[in-house]
Amino acid sequence: MANAASRQRKARPGNESGWVKEHGLLLANIGLFLVFFGGMILSGAAAYSEDQLSHGEPAVTALQYLGTGAFLEATFENWESEFLQMGMYVILTVFLFQKGSSESKPMGRVAPQDKDPRDAPLKEATPWPVRRGGWILKLYEHSLSIMFLLLFVASMALHAIGGSEEYSSEQQSHGQAPVTVLEYLATSRFWFESFQNWQSEFLAVAVLVGASVYLRERGSPESKPVAEPHYQTGA
Structure with a gap:
């Protein structure tokens, strides 16, 4: 018995690899984000420095680039569209269907996601807001879309701040007056930057929704089982 308990204790540190496996999808995406974000900063700083030198101004380091309006604009105009896409997708899938997708x-x-949490049996592992009930539960049952909405609004605001700074710098280099953030929001440039990203995000979602009716990816939860009929809807 002692030997068995000892083996169990020694096996527990191996749970570290189990933790990585359990969180592999999140960890892989965070890792890819950091790699590509780092590449964006380095290449963005190089491109920004080239533009600076062409105008007789000093180049910047990657760290200095992080404080420029160009960095804020380039970063948050993309984040803004991603959070809008995901937030709208979460909301639209509550009400809308696509046969076969x-x-x-x-x-x-009735799908499991439609069930009223107020009717669910309460367990120790039940999320605290469900056990608490009231307005806290009301917020919690819409917390995913609320989070994406807040991230979208924050990213849009930072896009406007960074964009107005970069736009003002360009205006001044041409002997024109700088603009405020609110004035920049009224420019066609701001909306062009937003719409060019928004349209691509919803195109990608439409392709995924439509293609998943007829195409398969074995092993992926984003796909139906390979042998399942085209008309079968949902997972």
């Missing part, structure tokens, strides 16, 4: 809830029956 793995991205849609099943049709003709």
Whole structure:
């Protein structure tokens, strides 16, 4: 018995690899984000420095580039569109369906996501807001879309701040007056930057929703089982 307990204790540190496996999807995406974000900063600083030198101004380091309006604008105009896409997708999938798509809830029956949490049996592992009830539960049952909305608004505001700084710098280099953040929001440039990103995000979602009716990816939860009929809706 002692030997068995000893083996169990020695096996527990191995749970570290289990933790990595359990969180692999999140860790991989965070890792890819950091790699590509680092590449964006380095290449962005190089491009910004080239533009500076062409105008007779000093180049900047990667650290200095992080404090420029160009960095804020380039970063948050993209983040803004991503958070808008994901937030709208979360909301639209509550009400809308696509027959045959793995991205849609099943049709003709109640999906688990539609069940009222107030009717669920309470357990120790039940999320605290569900056990608490009231307005806290009301917020919690819409917390995913609220989070994306707040991230979208914050990113849009930072896009406007960085964009107005960069736009003002360009204006001044041409002997024109700088603009405020509110004035920049009224420019066609701000909306062009936003719309060019927004349209691509919703195109990608439309392709995924439509393609998942007919195409498969074995092993992916974003796909139906390979042998499942095209008309089968949901996972």
